[in-house]
Amino acid sequence: MNFFEKFMMKNVFFVSFVLLLSNTAIAQHHVQGKVLNKQQQPIASALVKIANSQKTALTNENGMFVIENLPTGTTTLHISSLGYKAIEKGITLPSSSIVTVELETAYQNLNTVVVTGTFAPRKQMETSTSVSVLSQEALSKLTPRGTADLIGNVSGTFTDASAGEVYTKVYTRGVSAAAEDDLGWYYTSLQEDGLPVSLIQHSYYSPDLFYRSDLTTQRLEAVRGGSASVTAMNAPGGIYNFISQDKREGFGGQLQITSGIQGKNNAYQKYEFLLNGALGNDWFYNVGGHYRKDEGAREVDFTFSKGGQVKLNFIKENDRGFFKFYAKVLDDRTNRWNGVTANNWNNPTAVYGQSFRHTSQLLPSFSATIPTSATSTSSFDPSQGVHAKDLLVGMNLDQKLGNDWSVKNNVKFSSKSANWQTTISNAFVSIDNPLAYFITGAGFPIGNVVFRDANNGQVVAGVNNSAILVGGPAAYTQGSLPNNALLGGAAWYKNTETTEIMDRLVFRKKADAHDINLGIDYGFSDMEHFTNSSFVFATYENNPRNLVVTLENPGSPVFALSDANGVSNYGGLFFEKADATLHQTAVFVNDVWKITPDLSVDAGLRYEHIFHKGNKHNAAPLQQDGGFDGDATTDYDNGVLVTTGATNSFDFDYNYFSYSLGLNYKLQANTSLFSRYSKGNKAPEFDYYFNNFSNVAIPKKGEVQEVHQIELGLKHNAQQVRFAGTVFYSLLKNIGNTNFEFNGDTNTVFYTPTQFNSSNTLGVEFEAAYQPFSFLTLQWNGVYQKATSEDWTVYNANGTVDESDDSVQNFNDKNLPFNPELMFDVKALYEQNQWYAFATYHYMGKRYGNIANAFELPSYGTFDVGAGLSIEKHWNLSVNVVNLLNSDGLANFFGPNSFGGNANQVNADYIANNPNGNFIVVPILPRGIFTKLNYTF
Numbered sequence: 001m002n003f004f005e006k007f008m009m010k011n012v013f014f015v016s017f018v019l020l021l022s023n024t025a026i027a028q029h030h031v032q033g034k035v036l037n038k039q040q041q042p043i044a045s046a047l048v049k050i051a052n053s054q055k056t057a058l059t060n061e062n063g064m065f066v067i068e069n070l071p072t073g074t075t076t077l078h079i080s081s082l083g084y085k086a087i088e089k090g091i092t093l094p095s096s097s098i099v100t101v102e103l104e105t106a107y108q109n110l111n112t113v114v115v116t117g118t119f120a121p122r123k124q125m126e127t128s129t130s131v132s133v134l135s136q137e138a139l140s141k142l143t144p145r146g147t148a149d150l151i152g153n154v155s156g157t158f159t160d161a162s163a164g165e166v167y168t169k170v171y172t173r174g175v176s177a178a179a180e181d182d183l184g185w186y187y188t189s190l191q192e193d194g195l196p197v198s199l200i201q202h203s204y205y206s207p208d209l210f211y212r213s214d215l216t217t218q219r220l221e222a223v224r225g226g227s228a229s230v231t232a233m234n235a236p237g238g239i240y241n242f243i244s245q246d247k248r249e250g251f252g253g254q255l256q257i258t259s260g261i262q263g264k265n266n267a268y269q270k271y272e273f274l275l276n277g278a279l280g281n282d283w284f285y286n287v288g289g290h291y292r293k294d295e296g297a298r299e300v301d302f303t304f305s306k307g308g309q310v311k312l313n314f315i316k317e318n319d320r321g322f323f324k325f326y327a328k329v330l331d332d333r334t335n336r337w338n339g340v341t342a343n344n345w346n347n348p349t350a351v352y353g354q355s356f357r358h359t360s361q362l363l364p365s366f367s368a369t370i371p372t373s374a375t376s377t378s379s380f381d382p383s384q385g386v387h388a389k390d391l392l393v394g395m396n397l398d399q400k401l402g403n404d405w406s407v408k409n410n411v412k413f414s415s416k417s418a419n420w421q422t423t424i425s426n427a428f429v430s431i432d433n434p435l436a437y438f439i440t441g442a443g444f445p446i447g448n449v450v451f452r453d454a455n456n457g458q459v460v461a462g463v464n465n466s467a468i469l470v471g472g473p474a475a476y477t478q479g480s481l482p483n484n485a486l487l488g489g490a491a492w493y494k495n496t497e498t499t500e501i502m503d504r505l506v507f508r509k510k511a512d513a514h515d516i517n518l519g520i521d522y523g524f525s526d527m528e529h530f531t532n533s534s535f536v537f538a539t540y541e542n543n544p545r546n547l548v549v550t551l552e553n554p555g556s557p558v559f560a561l562s563d564a565n566g567v568s569n570y571g572g573l574f575f576e577k578a579d580a581t582l583h584q585t586a587v588f589v590n591d592v593w594k595i596t597p598d599l600s601v602d603a604g605l606r607y608e609h610i611f612h613k614g615n616k617h618n619a620a621p622l623q624q625d626g627g628f629d630g631d632a633t634t635d636y637d638n639g640v641l642v643t644t645g646a647t648n649s650f651d652f653d654y655n656y657f658s659y660s661l662g663l664n665y666k667l668q669a670n671t672s673l674f675s676r677y678s679k680g681n682k683a684p685e686f687d688y689y690f691n692n693f694s695n696v697a698i699p700k701k702g703e704v705q706e707v708h709q710i711e712l713g714l715k716h717n718a719q720q721v722r723f724a725g726t727v728f729y730s731l732l733k734n735i736g737n738t739n740f741e742f743n744g745d746t747n748t749v750f751y752t753p754t755q756f757n758s759s760n761t762l763g764v765e766f767e768a769a770y771q772p773f774s775f776l777t778l779q780w781n782g783v784y785q786k787a788t789s790e791d792w793t794v795y796n797a798n799g800t801v802d803e804s805d806d807s808v809q810n811f812n813d814k815n816l817p818f819n820p821e822l823m824f825d826v827k828a829l830y831e832q833n834q835w836y837a838f839a840t841y842h843y844m845g846k847r848y849g850n851i852a853n854a855f856e857l858p859s860y861g862t863f864d865v866g867a868g869l870s871i872e873k874h875w876n877l878s879v880n881v882v883n884l885l886n887s888d889g890l891a892n893f894f895g896p897n898s899f900g901g902n903a904n905q906v907n908a909d910y911i912a913n914n915p916n917g918n919f920i921v922v923p924i925l926p927r928g929i930f931t932k933l934n935y936t937f
Helices: 003-027 136-140 147-151 466-470 908-913
Strands: 029-037 047-050 056-058 064-070 073-080 087-093 099-103 131-134 157-160 169-172 188-192 217-224 238-244 252-262 266-280 283-294 305-318 321-334 340-343 368-371 377-380 385-402 405-430 448-453 459-464 475-479 485-511 514-536 547-551 574-596 599-621 641-668 671-682 705-717 721-737 740-743 748-751 755-773 776-789 793-796 807-810 822-832 835-844 860-871 875-882 890-896 919-923 928-936
Touching (some): 029 073, 029 087, 047 064, 056 064, 073 099, 136 217, 147 169, 147 217, 169 188, 368 485, 405 514, 755 793
Antiparallel strands (some): 029 064, 047 056, 047 073, 073 087, 157 169, 217 238, 252 266, 252 928, 266 283, 283 305, 305 321, 321 385, 340 919, 368 377, 385 405, 448 459, 448 547, 459 475, 485 514, 574 599, 641 671, 671 705, 740 748, 755 776, 776 822, 793 807, 822 835, 835 860, 860 875
16 A cells, blocks of 8 residues: 555545544534423423433423433423323424423322421322312312312312302311301311411301402312311311412413303303513512402392402522512402201202292392491491401511521411391291291380381281280281291391411421421411391292381371381390400421331421400390480380490410321332321310300300321322322310300390310221323212211200200210211313313212201212313313202201201201201202303413
């Protein structure tokens, strides 16, 4: 080989080598991207993998990832994260654009991180609690008619939303006995971003008045019993925590319109908005809210609900954590549904032309002025319902302190008010019943009574009631009243104003195998409260008409038994005036000790101090000639109850320890076993002072209820099957119980003396999801339980405040009322490409209507269906039908159809003596059809 040949070969080799290096260098590319959830929030620690290679990357806290040294051409990214559905995305390299990937929440994925019922964020799989999560994606597919209706989608939770958005009941595991109709959240904590919505409860004042869900809600976390004993403020029965929207990197938001019809084509409209994004320098914001107008699911002559809220938060991040400022303004009016009259104890059927689907018997709208003291008055219009206002501001701090210490502090200030102007009771009062006339408070309303329509002044009926004094019937002198009766309805006026401060301060230390949290809960409430009630004359029919009533006896002046609106016995049925303050302080410590990689112990101890102080005013009828207006011929204002100036004070402390011990053992990578024992306490609410001790000194403080709970659960989280089941046992002691009764001698209503009882519940709750195909998810959740009374008594006042005829009845070993043995939901969800469809069956088992177990509410089932379609990238259209078949289900029982009747008046003897007696039940809400149009940007 000559020199030339050698030179060429060397240079060819050299050139080829250089070209190869150049080509290799040119072919090496990178892919950069961001992983977000559907709310455009970053997902940290998501795994991004290149198909058919070992190249992977984890997203950082901003959801960003980079994978380098990739060849030219097409490839596929596999993206997955705990709690989300894995997806694949094709890309072509080289590319200068940033790949953006959105992940959808996986339903009931037990690897979802939760913050409720635990002092530090943990995956559901790793907690030793029964906790459920409803993500924003799941919430977006629902059209709930109120907070309790939404919570009804949580496994094992009993909810009664038959009254509407407020005056609801929510509880679990038989921890229910003191959760009366007007104290339906007694044992549970309704929370917003980790703090209670309200610290106090009493009759017609509960936390559901001050919470509304909308686009500002990111998710709902629910803890049933267990750790609530040490993580919640005076709420051992469970926690329902609505968590607001978090940060979003880029500007965006949602606009949503929901339109619907309910019942007999009553209109529903709700307008929602959400705006969020970054402000620069690590500042982020969220602002949103809603306005709604609802004609109601039943028949009334006024708008049932209207109003809305605005919520906002600003988040500032730093290298040690974040700071959040948040605020809310709620201004909302809604009402509550009364019961329906039924007959046939074995198969309840609506009577008097009423309907389980449409009848409300709420009084029509009118404007009256009713005395509230010897010199002052308040306006009253039953169409106003309850006007709830809540103005709150708060700050949330989460910072690392170094050396594995961190601190969290969440504090908020709120000013609340709730003004009730509504109808209570819708009992049948026969014209032959002396109550129909003497309830006016008039001196002697016997003779010729004339009833006129309050709207047009036309005479509806004239009645001579003289014979009722000797047990005879009243006789019509002209016309007649529908069903020969009056509506036993009352104008219920209640005004409560509260100022509250809440603060939770937690220090966290991570040391080797321990995760220790210690802190303080503090709460303060200052409240002023007033209630009175008046009788209202109205016809007994589906849509009552107010009646102006006069006594027109020959040779005597005409006496007005009602005002021009039909209102009578001004402020004479009920009087309650009080002021009170609450100081609540708790110190707690909790340690999660990871004994081995598979076994952890969760132990918590809480010491709580609650201080109640206040004054309850004594009351007596106004002593003034001619009544409030000084006119002797207007008998409707002669019985006004006013304060005497004397008060009975209360000043009591409640101190107790609560504790909880849980174990979590990982059987396999995707299966864990947990157990927990908790001993919690429930201090009395203010209803103990307000509802008892009428015009007498408050002799002693209330009893602290003890709540003992044991649970054993299994959690399994595989690719296609997810399951969580818990066996539980609950024991309650010192349960306070009282009844609302009518005193026929004085024409006033009162509460019977409190009885203290015990109960226990044994059951199993479950929630499961099976995904046989990527597009189909089958879900099943529910509870089977046996709730029983142990030592249980009911005070029987026999319709008077005279104690000489009173008795105490024993009801041991009875089924607890309103606790079904079985309730469950079954749901099928189909998702494919841009659309989804679902069908859900809700089953509610039989429940007894009172502790005597004399009357049983039948079981019922309802179907909900829905479908949605994504249009292009930004638009979503969905349709939901609630109670598709318009099923008739009975949710509540109010006892005999008599003014002041209550459920506990009905026992076996009562039914035997009144086999054809009428009674009051509260049906579930009728069908609702809703369309939802959402624009996301």
